[in-house]
Amino acid sequence: MEAQSTLTPPCRPTVLLVDDEEPILNSLRRLLRGQPYDVLLATSGEQALALMEEGPVDLVMSDARMPGMDGATLLAQIHQRYPSTVRIMLTGYADPGAIIKAVNDGRIHRYISKPWNDDEMLLTLRQALEHQHSERERQRLELLTRRQNAQLRLLNTNLEKRVAARTAELQQTADMLDLAYEELKHSYVTGTEVFSMLANLRLPPAKQTNRQIIELVRCYCRVHALDEATSRDLAMAAALYNIGKLSWPDSMIAAPSDLLMHSDRERYRDYPRQSETLLMTLEPMKDAARLILHHQEHWDGSGFPDRLKGEAIPFGARLLKLAVDFVELQRGLILERQMNSDEALLYLRKYAGRLYEPALLEDFVEVCASLHSDLTLVDPDVQVCATRDLVPGMVLARNLNADNGMLLLNAGKILSAALVEKLVAFESMEGGKYCIFVRIPSEEGMAPSTRLGSVLS
Structure with a gap:
C-alpha cells in the first residue's frame, strides 16, 4: 500500500528537487521562491527517499545523472512506493537509454532538458500539479460514489420494514431510494435527483426548490406526451439547475435575487454558465446542461447569459424558466415577499411576452392547475x-x-x-x-x- 496515499490534496503542494549539484538546487529554489509550493531539496536518491518517508510529497523532479542511485532508478522506486507522486526527470545529456528507463520504469510525467527556460519550467510544474489535483478529485468522487451505493444497498435491504412505519413524506423518499438503487448504474436521471437532494442541504427547508420543479416538468412532459429523451433531459436539468450556486455564501444562496447587491448580482448572472460548466464533462448530461445554461434567457432577448430571443431559446430552457420562477417566487428567492401559487401565476402572466413565451405559459398554467387543487386563478369566474x-x-x-x-x-x-x-x-x-x-x-x-x-x- 502507498505510504502517503490520500484522496484530498494538501492546500500547498510539496515539491522535492533532487540533484547532486548544489548550484543547480539553489537555482531551482530561487526560481520557485514565491510560488505556492513547499520546496524540499535532496542531493542524492537515498536522501530523497528518506525525505519522502517523513511526509507526503506531491511532485519529485530529479536529475538524470547522479552518483550512486541515478535519476531513472530513483523515479522507478518512487513509482513503486508512491504511485500518485508526479515524477519529472531533469537531464543535461541526450541519453535515450536513461530517458527510456525513466519512462518505462518510473512512468515519468515528462522530462526537461538543461539548461531550462524558467517560464516553461514553472508552466510544467503547475500543469503537472493541476493534473494530479484533478486525478485525486476523480478518485475522491469515485470513493464517494461507492460509499453512497453501499449506503443505498444497505437501505434497500430494510426498505420494506421501514415503509410500513414511515409517514407519507418518508414513503416518497424511500421509494426514490429504491428506484435509485435499481437504476443508478444505468440512469443518470435518478443519479441527478439523488445529488440534488444532497445539494438542497445547503438551503433551509422553506427555500428548497428542486423537488417541486422536477415534479412540475415531469407533469408537463406527461400531459403533453413529450418524447423520452426530452423528458429525461428536462428532469436532469430541473434536478441540477442551481448546482452553480453551491459555491455561494449562505447569506447569498437564500437571499431574494431582486435584493442582491451589484457585485452579488454579477455572480448571480453567472450561475447558469457555472452550472453548465460543471456538467458538460459528463456525456449524458450535455443536452441537460444546455437547458440549464439558457434557462434564464428571456423571450424578448433581455435575459442572460447570451441574450437569446424567442425561438432561439431551446424549448426545454423556456419550460424550465417557467417552472423555476413559479417555485422560486413561492419560496421568496426572487422577490422579498413569498407569493402563494395564484400570485406566482399572476406574476408569470404579467410578464408574458417579455420574460416568457405566451403560448407555453398558458399550457404551463393548465399543468399547474392539474397539480394544485387550491388554484383559483384558473377559475374563469x-x-x-x-x-x-x-x-x-x-x-x-x-x-x-x-x-x-x-x-x-x-x-x-x-x-x-x-x-x-x-x-x-x-x-x-x-x-x-x-x-x-x-x-x-x-x-x-x-x-x-x-x-x-x-x-x-
Whole structure:
C-alpha cells in the first residue's frame, strides 16, 4: 500500500528537487521562491527517499545523472512506493537509454532538458500539479460514489420494514431510494435527483426548490406526451439547475435575487454558465446542461447569459424558466415577499411576452392547475383586482393577507362599500399594493355576509 496515499490534496503542494549539484538546487529554489509550493531539496536518491518517508510529497523532479542511485532508478522506486507522486526527470545529456528507463520504469510525467527556460519550467510544474489535483478529485468522487451505493444497498435491504412505519413524506423518499438503487448504474436521471437532494442541504427547508420543479416538468412532459429523451433531459436539468450556486455564501444562496447587491448580482448572472460548466464533462448530461445554461434567457432577448430571443431559446430552457420562477417566487428567492401559487401565476402572466413565451405559459398554467387543487386563478369566474377597482358585492376567492403575513379578510367574505374604503385606507397607510382575488356573485348571492374572523371588518 502507498505510504502517503490520500484522496484530498494538501492546500500547498510539496515539491522535492533532487540533484547532486548544489548550484543547480539553489537555482531551482530561487526560481520557485514565491510560488505556492513547499520546496524540499535532496542531493542524492537515498536522501530523497528518506525525505519522502517523513511526509507526503506531491511532485519529485530529479536529475538524470547522479552518483550512486541515478535519476531513472530513483523515479522507478518512487513509482513503486508512491504511485500518485508526479515524477519529472531533469537531464543535461541526450541519453535515450536513461530517458527510456525513466519512462518505462518510473512512468515519468515528462522530462526537461538543461539548461531550462524558467517560464516553461514553472508552466510544467503547475500543469503537472493541476493534473494530479484533478486525478485525486476523480478518485475522491469515485470513493464517494461507492460509499453512497453501499449506503443505498444497505437501505434497500430494510426498505420494506421501514415503509410500513414511515409517514407519507418518508414513503416518497424511500421509494426514490429504491428506484435509485435499481437504476443508478444505468440512469443518470435518478443519479441527478439523488445529488440534488444532497445539494438542497445547503438551503433551509422553506427555500428548497428542486423537488417541486422536477415534479412540475415531469407533469408537463406527461400531459403533453413529450418524447423520452426530452423528458429525461428536462428532469436532469430541473434536478441540477442551481448546482452553480453551491459555491455561494449562505447569506447569498437564500437571499431574494431582486435584493442582491451589484457585485452579488454579477455572480448571480453567472450561475447558469457555472452550472453548465460543471456538467458538460459528463456525456449524458450535455443536452441537460444546455437547458440549464439558457434557462434564464428571456423571450424578448433581455435575459442572460447570451441574450437569446424567442425561438432561439431551446424549448426545454423556456419550460424550465417557467417552472423555476413559479417555485422560486413561492419560496421568496426572487422577490422579498413569498407569493402563494395564484400570485406566482399572476406574476408569470404579467410578464408574458417579455420574460416568457405566451403560448407555453398558458399550457404551463393548465399543468399547474392539474397539480394544485387550491388554484383559483384558473377559475374563469375569478378576477384579480387592485383595491381601488373593488366593487361592493364582490366575494373574496382567497384569503387576503398583509405583507407581514397578518390575515386581513377570509376567503368567502362579501365586500361592502365600507369594507372597500377601509381596505383602500389600510393599503395606503401600509404603503403596500395588494392583488385581490375576487369572484362576482350571482344576483341571488348579494345578501350581506355574516362571516367573522376579519381584521378589517
